[in-house]
Amino acid sequence: MGSSVNSKPKVIKGPAGYVLEDVPHFSDYIPELPTHSNPLQDNPAYSVVKQYFVHVDDSVPQKIIAHKDSPRGVHFRRAGPRQRVYYDADEVQAAIVTCGGLCPGLNTVIRELVCGLYNMYGVKKVMGINGGYKGFYAHNTIALTPKSVNDIHKRGGTVLGSSRGGHDTTKIVDSIQDRGINQVYIIGGDGTQRGASRIFEEVRRRGLKVAVVGIPKTIDNDIPVIDKSFGFDTAVEEAQRAINAAHVEAESIENGIGVVKLMGRYSGFIAMYATLASRDVDCCLIPESPFYLDGPGGLLEFVERRLKENGHMVIVVAEGAGQELVSESMQSMAKQDASGNKLLQDVGLWMSQQIKDHFAKMKTMTINLKYIDPTYMIRAVPSNASDNVYCTLLAQSAVHGAMAGYTGFTCGLVNGRQTYIPFYRITEGQNKVVITDRMWARLLSSTNQPSFIIRKSDVAEEHKEEPPSELPK
Numbered sequence: 001m002g003s004s005v006n007s008k009p010k011v012i013k014g015p016a017g018y019v020l021e022d023v024p025h026f027s028d029y030i031p032e033l034p035t036h037s038n039p040l041q042d043n044p045a046y047s048v049v050k051q052y053f054v055h056v057d058d059s060v061p062q063k064i065i066a067h068k069d070s071p072r073g074v075h076f077r078r079a080g081p082r083q084r085v086y087y088d089a090d091e092v093q094a095a096i097v098t099c100g101g102l103c104p105g106l107n108t109v110i111r112e113l114v115c116g117l118y119n120m121y122g123v124k125k126v127m128g129i130n131g132g133y134k135g136f137y138a139h140n141t142i143a144l145t146p147k148s149v150n151d152i153h154k155r156g157g158t159v160l161g162s163s164r165g166g167h168d169t170t171k172i173v174d175s176i177q178d179r180g181i182n183q184v185y186i187i188g189g190d191g192t193q194r195g196a197s198r199i200f201e202e203v204r205r206r207g208l209k210v211a212v213v214g215i216p217k218t219i220d221n222d223i224p225v226i227d228k229s230f231g232f233d234t235a236v237e238e239a240q241r242a243i244n245a246a247h248v249e250a251e252s253i254e255n256g257i258g259v260v261k262l263m264g265r266y267s268g269f270i271a272m273y274a275t276l277a278s279r280d281v282d283c284c285l286i287p288e289s290p291f292y293l294d295g296p297g298g299l300l301e302f303v304e305r306r307l308k309e310n311g312h313m314v315i316v317v318a319e320g321a322g323q324e325l326v327s328e329s330m331q332s333m334a335k336q337d338a339s340g341n342k343l344l345q346d347v348g349l350w351m352s353q354q355i356k357d358h359f360a361k362m363k364t365m366t367i368n369l370k371y372i373d374p375t376y377m378i379r380a381v382p383s384n385a386s387d388n389v390y391c392t393l394l395a396q397s398a399v400h401g402a403m404a405g406y407t408g409f410t411c412g413l414v415n416g417r418q419t420y421i422p423f424y425r426i427t428e429g430q431n432k433v434v435i436t437d438r439m440w441a442r443l444l445s446s447t448n449q450p451s452f453i454i455r456k457s458d459v460a461e462e463h464k465e466e467p468p469s470e471l472p473k
């Protein structure tokens with residue numbers, strides 16, 4: 001990995017508490033670069049737009065709820081085309097890479113990057129890096145043209161292939177230099193954006209005119225700052241099909257229980273939104289909200305009650321939920337994947353077994369449990385219409401930013417606007433379901449599930465005889 005010292009955040013302050021968390025630009029470290037007028041000004045399609053180019057001072061607030069006297073707060077640079085660009089079309093050699101797990105919409109982003117570069121800026125040299133970060137130094141590249149990517153948005157997965165692990169900053173930047181690449185579009189999740197940040201730092205240390213641009217990808221929706229990640233809507237829609245199947249099965253048989261496992265390693269957004277959308281779910285379990293099985297207020301007691309009331313039920317569980325409980329009763333194998341991500345135990349399988357064992361022991365109630373694990377089926381579908389449009393805007397923002405000389409940034413939707421966000425803001429934390437927020441409250445009110453706030457230990461504590469107190473009451 002590179003040994004560069006990280007560049008300082010570019011923070012610009014203005015009146016009334018205005019803060020711009022800006023992104024790096026070539027002019028920060030390469031003086032006197034020539035600029036050119038943006039070829040879009042002669043493009044008939046875009047000439048209908050009244051004010052097509054983004055004003056140099058346009059920015060987007062991170063928080064849109066404001067009070068009369070509150071400071072204006074943090075802003076991000078608004079994405080979009082600029083009057084002047086830092087590349088001549090013939091000079092550009094762009095590269096696109098996809099890293100990490102699959103997500104609906106990857107191919108759409110690839111397609112729109114290629115078409116955006118060709119059609120908006122007249123760029124003719126775009127290559128795909130095969131197989132994620134390690135592809136820079138271990139695989140061949142693929143030439144990408146509007147013709148070769150024309151239909152790829154209709155397919156799931158990524159035509160470039162992906163991988164975990166294998167990030168070697170020095171080797172990657174050497175390869176960028178050797179291949180004459182001067183724009184790198186890196187599509188991936190939190191791990192990928194950390195890698196992109198290292199590549200940017202090394203590129204900057206070497207003083208190269210190479211735009212390093214991140215496009216955030218995560219089916220889990222766990223990337224902070226941005227409104228939501230592409231592919232998330234598609235995933236929720238697809239998850240609903242599984243929930244629907246579980247409901248049909250459960251409803252059709254006496255004491256039917258459907259258990260559906262959905263993705264969400266650290267964040268339960270897919271589970272929460274699919275539950276809210278479907279309205280057929282009796283209990284939704286996510287990593288952010290610990291639960292327990294036995295005793296008063298526990299899951300098993302709730303299952304018994306719901307079956308008695310309704311004769312069937314559906315449980316949705318995010319894959320990262322209850323991992324501490326699963327580890328207590330299952331031998332854990334490998335702990336991490338090649339990228340250093342926690343490897344999870346199958347909570348759905350474990351929970352299904354626990355429920356079956358419980359009712360088998362009870363002997364008074366026979367249940368019929370069906371476990372559905374649609375996780376990889378959900379991840380493999382092509383993106384839906386709204387995600388396709390979202391992917392297009394993201395890809396076009398990325399291209400505009402790189403052409404305008406910005407670098408070291410991730411594109412993202414903030415409060416409904418396309419922005420350029422510095423890498424450090426994307427990699428510093430994780431977006432999680434806040435279980436004290438209104439959205440989770442809406443879910444609890446729709447399922448009527450236990451809040452699991454009174455933990456087993458607390459209940460035990462409550463029932464314990466109080467020791468004689470030596471202090472006066």
Ligand SMILES: Nc1ncnc2c1ncn2[C@@H]1O[C@H](COP(=O)(O)OP(=O)(O)O)[C@@H](O)[C@H]1O
Pocket residue numbers: 099100101132133134163164165166167188189190191192193194195196198217218338339341
């Ligand atoms: N801290 C890091 N520094 C550099 N590269 C990283 C870092 N974390 C992950 N990566 C690289 O990013 C790529 C994707 O990461 P991963 O965590 O698997 O997926 P995602 O980007 O979707 O979170 C891998 O090739 C991995 O080596």
Ligand SMILES: O=P(O)(O)OC[C@H]1O[C@](O)(COP(=O)(O)O)[C@@H](O)[C@@H]1O
Pocket residue numbers: 099100101102164189190191217218219220263264265319337341379
């Ligand atoms: O492809 P793998 O390694 O089995 O990954 C499974 C993981 O990928 C994810 O879909 C998303 O992970 P990333 O966004 O980090 O790539 C998780 O929900 C899931 O735990």
Ligand SMILES: [Mg+2]
Pocket residue numbers: 100189190191
């Ligand atoms: Mg990740």
